Amino acid sequence: MFSIAGCLPVLLAFCGAPLLFSVINRTKAKFAGRRGAPWLQPYFELAKLLRKSAVYSRTTTPLFTLGPMVSCAATATALLFVPLSGVAPVFAFPGDVLWVVYLLGTSRFFMVLAALDTGSSFEGMGANREVFFSALAEPALLLSLTTLAVWSQSLSLGGIYGNLGAVVLAPAAGPPLLLVAAALLIVFLAENARIPVDDPTTHLELTMIHEVMILDHSGPDFALIQYAASLRLWLLGSLLVGVVVPWRSAGLVLNVLAGCTCLFLLAVLTGIIESVMARLRLVRVPEFLIAASVLSIVALVLMMR
Amino acid sequence: MAAWLDAVLVLLMLSGFWLLGSSRLQACIRTVAIQGVLLGLIPLLSEWPDVTPRLAVVAAISALIKAVILPYLLRRAIREANVRHEVDPMVGFTTSLLFGIGLWGISMYLASRLPVAEASVSSLQVPVSIFMVLCGLFLIVSRNTAVMQAIGYLALENGIYGFGWAFAIEEPLLVEMGVLLDVFVGVFVMGITIHHLSREFDTIETDELASLKD
Structure with missing residues (x-):
């Protein structure tokens, strides 16, 4: 299934995704009493990096350059299948839930391969974690x-999030959906290497994971x-936002606007979590994820009851 | 009100998982206190349009005991015995969480087999109560500090109490008597036992109490 309306949120994602980082950073700056970096700082950094040339160690193979490319391409492909607050995604087919999850897995797998390819034991440890x-x-x-x-x-995914708006108002849906939202929030924080699991700003060897x-x-x-x-x-x-705010309207632009607003609110929430919480000890992280x-x-179980 | 009742019951179940996964005694005591408050809400929510004064008073008294007095006793016990953490449980915290999933499955299965389940207001009430009872039992057998075992006992009590409320509509007096007796026994056992233990021995680690010394 192909939906032309789904292109709008995807284009917005391709253009606006780095803004989420600046929202998180500005929120953290507010909490710390700083002014924070300019809103467009992530774009400046991307532009700066793109102007530079890459340095390759002599021990690496072409796999090392392949890693970031495949990782970025897989994530971008996955984005084509993910609906933003009820707007049908660009592509959809029955079972694309697994497809999206494993595209994300592929992205991570190639990052891990590239890390192992450097031959540094330190990167091996990071990949391991x-x-x-x-x-x-x-x-x-x-x-x-x-x-x-x-x-x-x-x-x-398109069907799941599209139907969610209709069925969510049934009173029995409340508790299970809240549980799912909590689980998705934990996954969101863990997979994006945010604070209770990983600290994106740390460069201390013992505690770094993703970095x-x-x-x-x-x-x-x-x-x-x-x-x-x-x-x-x-x-x-x-x-996550599709579950927490299952509000759907008929208008495409209105839906996309609502979805983007919720995403930026989520970024603010992430910033708040990062400001008020400490990183979990490494041995406690598995408990957090198993939770x-x-x-x-x-x-x-509640849903199938 | 059924949706709110479901929400309260789900919170109760999550508090059970929290007890299984947490090592801090203070946090566990706070959790059983919250359980007490939530249990106090159950009768009010399940008979929402016609809550009688008697019902409200019974709910309030038991919530007071479960949420204020028992936690106070437990806090005093950990202060005097000077323990903060469950250091080395028999079953690790991550494993306990996995056991919790198993217990939740068992209680769903048991509740679906029990003919009484239809009598209650919410179909979640019986499985959640059984789950809390099983959680309490699991805590009692898998933790080393006496305070944690007392917390497990309290969770078990809470489960029985919740189970009682599932049928309060049919047998009001019996349930009320049972509830108050339960609470009384809880206060009695924990207040006295822990106090004696902490006065008599420096440690409330039951493993050490079991080994003889000169």
Whole structure:
């Protein structure tokens, strides 16, 4: 299924995704009593990186350059299948739930390969942690989407989020949907390497997870990684927002506007979480992620009741 | 009101998972206190249009005991015994959470087999109560500190109390008596036992209490 209306939110995502980072950073700056970087700072950084040339270590193979490219392309492809607040996605087919989840998995897999390709033991450690935590986050994401699929009787993301608006007003839907939303929030924070799981600003060896893997990339490669990260933030954010705000209207522009507003509110929430919470100890992170799976399993059982 | 009742019941179930996954005694005590408040809400929500004064008073008294007095006793116990964390449980916290999922499945299954389930207002009430009872039992057998076991006992009590309210419509007096007796026993057991334990021994680690010393 192809929907031309779905192109609008996707174009917005391609242009506006880095803005989410600046919203998060401005929120954190407000909490810290700073003024914060300019709104367009992520774009300046991308432009700066694209002008530079990349530096490659002699131990790396072409796989190292392939990593960021495939990662960015897979995330961008996944975005074509994800609806933003009820607007049908560009493409949809029954079962694209799994397709999207595994596109994200492919993106991560190639980042991990590129990290291992450098031959540095430090990057190997980062890749190890990244894979461990995403292996725990993936069941939570899949179970949450399964719950929604069961509830809305559809196997494609477009159908799931489209039907959600209609059925959500049934009173029995409240508690399970809240549980799913909580699980998706945890997955959102974990997969985007945000604070309770990973600190995006830290450069302390012992605590870094995601940042370790991308230490050796530079120039345009690094720009691709940053851009892919912002797209992933947008993608997982729209999955979460679609559940929390199941408000749908007939007008395309109104729907897209509502979705974008909610996404930026989510970015503010992320900034607040980052400001008021401390990072979890590394040994506590698995418990946190398993809690997300528990929430979604409970929601699934409640839905099937 | 059925939707609110469901929400309260889901919160109760999540508090059970929280007890399974948390190592801080203070947080666990706060959780059972919250359970007490939520349990106090159940009768008011399930008979919403015609809440009698007697019902409200019983709910209020038991909420007061469960949410204020028992937590106060437990807090005093951990202050005097000077313990803050469940350090080395028999079953780890992550494993406990996984066990919790199993317990939740078991309680859903049991509730679906029980013929009494239709009598209650919400179809979640019986499974959630059974889940809380099982959680409490699991805490009692899997944790080492006496305070944590007392918390488990309290969670078990809360489950029985919630189970009682599922049928309060049919057998009001019996349930009220049972509820108050439960609470009384809870106060009795924990107040006295923990107090004695903490006075008598420096530690409330039951493993150490079990080993003999000269």
